[in-house]
Amino acid sequence: MSSTTKLNGVRLGRMIIAGANELASNKQLVDAMNVFPVPDGDTGTNMSLTVMAAAREAEKNGSLQVADIAKAASGGALRGARGNSGVITSQIFRGFAKALEGMEEAGVQELAVAAEQAVKTAYKAVMKPKEGTILTVAKSASLKARELADAGETDLEKYIGDIIERADYVLSQTPEMLPVLKQAGVVDSGGQGLMQVLKGAYEAFLGKEIDWTVTET
Numbered sequence: 664m665s666s667t668t669k670l671n672g673v674r675l676g677r678m679i680i681a682g683a684n685e686l687a688s689n690k691q692l693v694d695a696m697n698v699f700p701v702p703d704g705d706t707g708t709n710m711s712l713t714v715m716a717a718a719r720e721a722e723k724n725g726s727l728q729v730a731d732i733a734k735a736a737s738g739g740a741l742r743g744a745r746g747n748s749g750v751i752t753s754q755i756f757r758g759f760a761k762a763l764e765g766m767e768e769a770g771v772q773e774l775a776v777a778a779e780q781a782v783k784t785a786y787k788a789v790m791k792p793k794e795g796t797i798l799t800v801a802k803s804a805s806l807k808a809r810e811l812a813d814a815g816e817t818d819l820e821k822y823i824g825d826i827i828e829r830a831d832y833v834l835s836q837t838p839e840m841l842p843v844l845k846q847a848g849v850v851d852s853g854g855q856g857l858m859q860v861l862k863g864a865y866e867a868f869l870g871k872e873i874d875w876t877v878t879e880t
Contacts, residue, residue, distance in 0.1 A: 667818070667819045667820060667868075668770050668771070668817045668818065668819060669768040669769065669770050669819075670729055670768060670769045670770070670774070670819060671727055671728070671729060671767070671768050672724075672725075672726045672727045672728045672729050672730075672731055672732040672767075673725075673727060674867075674868065675721075675729050675732045675733065675769075676721040676722060676724070676725065676726075676732045676736075677867045678863075678864035678865075678867045678868055679714075679717060679718050679721045679732070679736050679864065680718045680721065680722055680867070681863040681864055681866060681867030682714060682718070682859075682860035682861065682862075682863040682864035682867070683711070683714040683715045683717065683718035683860065683863070684718075684863060685859050685860065685862060685863025685864075685866070686707070686710060686711045686714055686856055686859040686860050686863065687711045687715060689707070689859045690707035690708050690710070690711040690856075691707060692707065692855070693706055693707025693710065693711075693852050693855050693856045693859065694706060694707040694708055694852070695707075696847075696849040696850065696851070696852040696855055697852040698843055698844065698847045698849060698852070705746060706746070706748045706852040706853055706856060707852065707855075707856055708745075709745040709746030709747075709748050709749040710746075710748045710749055710752050710853065710856040710857075710860075711856075712743055712745045712749065713740050713743050713744045713745055713748075713749035713752045713753055714740065714752060714860055715743070716739040716740055716742060716743020716744075717736040717737070717739040717740035717743065717753075717756055718736070718739070719739055720735040720736055720738055720739030721735050721736040721739070723735070727767070728766065728767045728768075729763050729766050729767065729768055729769045730760075730763050730764055730765055730766045730767070733756075733759055733760035733763045733777075734760045734763075734764070736756055736760065737753070737756040737757045737759070737760035737761075740752060740753035740756040740757070741753045741756070741757060747853075748797060748852070748853045748856060750788060751785050751788060751789065751797055751798065751853065752797070752853075752856075752857070754781075754784045754785040754787070754788040755781045755782070755784070755785045755801060755857075756781070757781075757784050758777075758780040758781035758782065758783060758784030758785065759777045759778070759780065759781040761780055761784070762776045762777035762779075762780035762781070763777050770817065770819070771808075771811065771812045771816055771817055771819065771822050772812050774808060774812075774819075774822070775805075775808040775809045775811070775812035775813075778804060778805035778808040778809070778826075779805050779808070779809060781801065781805065782798070782801050782802050782804075782805040785797075785798060785801060786798055786802075793841070794840050794841075795837045795838075795839075795840030795841035795844065795851060796837070796841070796851050796853055796854060797851060797853030797854045797856070797857050799833060799837065799840065799851075799854065800830050800833055800834050800837070800851070800853075800854035800857055800858065801830075801857060803829055803830050803832075803833035804826050804827075804829065804830040804861070806829075807825060807826045807829040807830070808822075808826050811825060811826070819868070820868070820869065823864075823865050823868060824865065826861075827858070827861050827862060827865055830857075830858060830861065831858055833854075834850050834851065834854045834855060834858055835850060837850045837851040837854055838850060
């Protein structure tokens with residue numbers, strides 16, 4: 664199979680839907696990890712509602728252009744945002760969409776810029792950003808995205824796979840950054856939720872058999 668170097672709207676839409684479904688089926692696991700900033704056990708549910716709203720709009724849009732799909736998903740996430748984790752997640756979508764404005768397809772360079780913009784927008788949305796949270800995990804993904812782009816990587820399969828690997832490692836380190844996580848013996852719940860979305864999206868990118876309908880949460 665030839666390597667994929669560009670992402671179009673159809674593929675991005677499928678990735679968002681698969682990411683939303685992956686989080687939806689693991690939301691209880693994420694809820695159970697929720698100890699920061701308050702142990703209210705709803706991070707997974709709130710993030711799932713937010714990403715599902717993004718997926719519904721992406722599915723409805725159905726454009727071939729990445730810009731249209733990213734914008735539709737961002738609008739859905741902003742309107743559907745629930746709780747702190749949902750608001751941060753919606754800002755990740757917002758920054759990502761902003762960077763892809765006017766684009767038909769996106770390759771490694773465009774995605775690196777979109778990841779950076781997504782993280783910048785998410786950090787701005789939090790009054791006192793704390794490391795060891797979803798923000799840290801998202802930032803590690805964007806740093807890896809930039810590092811690989813600068814190193815000349817063009818194959819999206821390797822690119823996305825390596826980014827996920829780095830972000831997963833940083834998620835595993837969050838208890839070292841936030842004592843409350845270490846005490847509870849869990850990783851950050853928002854970061855875990857983000858990884859579920861990214862992993863589901865990657866499976867769709869790889870063409871795994873996935874249910875393409877948006878699951879109701």
